[in-house]
Amino acid sequence: MFHNRAIISIVMGIMLLLVLSAPLLAQETPAYLNSDLSAEERAADLLARMSLEEKIGQMTQVEKNSLTPADVTEWLIGSVLSGGGGYPSPNTPEAWAAMVNGFQEAALGTPLAIPVIYGVDAVHGHNNVMGAVIFPQNVGLGATRNAELVGQTAEITAREMIATGIYWDFAPVVAVPQDIRWGRAYEGFGENTDLVTELSTAYLLGLQGESLSAPGSVLGTPKHFIGDGGTTWGSSRLGSAYMDQGETPVDEATLRERYLPPYISVIEHGAQSIMISFSSWGGLPMHAQSYLINDVLKGELGFTGFTISDWAGIDTISEDYYEAVVTAINAGVDMAMVPYDFERFISTMLEAVENGDITLERIDDAVSRILRVKFELGLFEHPFNDPALLPAVGSDEHRAVAREAVSQSLVLLKNEGEALPISPETQTVFVAGTAADDIGLQSGGWTIDWQGGAGNITEGTTILEALEAAVPETTAVHFNRFGRFENFRDDAGNPLIADVGIVVISEQPYAEYEGDDAVLALAETDWSAVERLRPLVNKLVVIVLSGRPVMINEAIMSADAVVAAWLPGTEGEGVSDVLLGIEPFTGRLPYTWPRDIEQLPFDFANLPTEGCDAPLFPFDYGLTYENSESSWVDLAIECAGG
Ligand code: GLC
Secondary structure (H helix, E strand, O other): OHHHHHHHHHHHHHHHHHHHHHHHHHHHOOHHHOOOOOHHHHHHHHHHHOOHHHHHHHOEEEEHHHOOHHHHHHHOOOEEEEOOOOOOOOOOHHHHHHHHHHHHHHHOOOOOOOOOEEEEOOOOOOOOOOOOOOOOOHHHHHHHOOHHHHHHHHHHHHHHHHOOOOOEEOOOEOOOOOOOOOOOHHHOOOOOHHHHHHHHHHHHHHHHOOOOOOOOOOEOOOEEEOOHHHOOOOOOOOOOOOOOOOEOOOOHHHHHHHHOHHHHHHHHOOOOEEEEOOOEEOOEEHHHOHHHHHHHHHHHOOOOOEEEOOOOHHHHOOOOHHHHHHHHHHHOOOEEEOOOOHHHHHHHHHHHHHHOOOOHHHHHHHHHHHHHHHHHHOOOOOOOOOHHHHHHOOOHHHHHHHHHHHHHHOEEEEEOOOOOOOOOOOOEEEEEOOOOOOHHHHHOOOEOEOOOOOOOOOOOEOHHHHHHHHOOOOOEEEEOOOOOOOOOEOOOOOEOOEEEEEEEEEOOOOOHHHHOOOOOOOOHHHHHHHHHHHHHEEEEEEEEEOOOOOOOHHHHHHOOEEEEOOOOOOEOHHHHHHHOOOOOOOOOOOOOEOOOHHHOOOOHHHOOOOOOOOOOEOOOOOEOOOOOOOHHHHHHHHHOOO
16 A cells, blocks of 8 residues: 555645746757757747847858857857868868868857758869869769769769768859850860759759758758859950950840740749859849848749858949948848958948848848748757768769769860770870870869969879870870970881870869959960870870860871860769770760850840851760761861861
8 A cells, every 4th residue: 555655745845846847848948959850830939039240140150260169159140161272271071071071060069059051152063172082063063964873963062061060162153154264164064054954953963962951961052143154255344355244235035035034934943042243234243132031032923041142242333332241141042151351341230220120020020031941941950060071072882973074074176087085005195285294284274272372282193194094004104294205216216106195184173253264275385285185196185174175286286086074073084984985985065165255245036057157066066986977167267278
């Protein structure tokens, strides 16, 4: 009897304790921390708890070199970015994770413990990180025409990002570049709206998966809204020597037909962040375009995510910073990439709200959009890196996919006398060109540093290394970057004639406006190597590494084979696989190739298809090993006076 009473009193005591502590427990786990609730519900609960300072902090993104983790806590900053090349020292995946986690720990030290969302430009792999796999730039991915493969490259990029604690990628560029003199042409998938729509959607799905909450998902950011690829030479706000950040001089019907479809598609497929363009339309900077951002993007297209400005993009609106901030936020910019003086931005925002020039309703709209994404991304549940993925950064498995993408990106422009593939019976190969043995030139801009850089800038395989490793032991490969092989003599003491000569010529790396180029001419040293090698080889192959079509009449005239290899990245074996016939040529031009610079900008609606006014090679052109007859090559030689 006594025993039963004891049990009953213990049970009663526990029940009383639970009843009394329920409100306390409830206080300890606010709704926004309850992952069973929807992102909408959690955002609403959190917003209601936030001060104006906390809200404005969420709308502020700062470059990592402009603040410390302590500033994140003090100023309630909602986002941090690494600009191009914004790497820690040492530049290792582990150091990246430690840096990003440091900012995250500081954010979780704020009263409401709202995690920061850290963003980078991982535009062809996790390309700021030493040792990460570097994929072909989008121009090469465009040449593959392979949406599934493009998606795979993005999926791998996401994995390598999460290894370092980064869940936001300012990619893909969904521009439809119309004039290849633009320094960002290589960031586009091509000149054709349908091609860009298909591949940018595949890329976004690769980054985000079917749901932002899925493991392995990172937030993508289609950019730059809208018309960044349609600016004209000399219209840039940077001056007449440029076209980047210029004016897109088209009517609304053309804007909608040529540049809007990629945005319609990526929004339908889950885009939750979109970056605003530096360019302008109708003379008005995109960052001030309320009609296009509020009415078209958020209204007509139903975009429920958040917009982010470009790098100090708000400043492009007006010399008067207060006016610029008010205009941009009211035009629909939800988060400002400040990237330096965050204190000025925050104080300006507070002043504008206090003056009533920016309403609290507008602030709440922007912050709700940002919070919803942070909840959907699962940042509150997994704010830090996934260390289990660190070994995957730059792994052989990832590099194998990049190698396949390189092979499928190569476009065969000319192949006469079966110069290619290189036969296994070949005895001697001369290799020349400044780009034959250079990872930096293979990769282009946005690689380790913002502008990229020539040289051995990260781990990878150069085209020369790949060739040397792939040819049979009976084939001798000799390299001289300038094409100087005079010392090679046959038994009779005459200059040795090699079976095959390969010259790898290239653009120097560039990014953004630094790449705006009025002439698209390669360096004289490259052409000298071509001229030197010609008499010394039976078959001459020229490989062009460039972010866009460049002037190559000389190559078409003197070489037996010409290959457009774009900016292939770290996996040079993808090139040797095709040169040796292990893989086929399948690539097709993503851009129309001009015969000479005077043909630019192309009038695509009235492009001649014959005679010397026609381009050198049309969009979608590409030869194969089975079919290398080309009337375009014949015309090229005729027009060049051959
Ligand atoms: C740059 C680019 C943009 C990039 C951003 C952050 O200026 O225009 O594409 O995402 O700044 O690096």
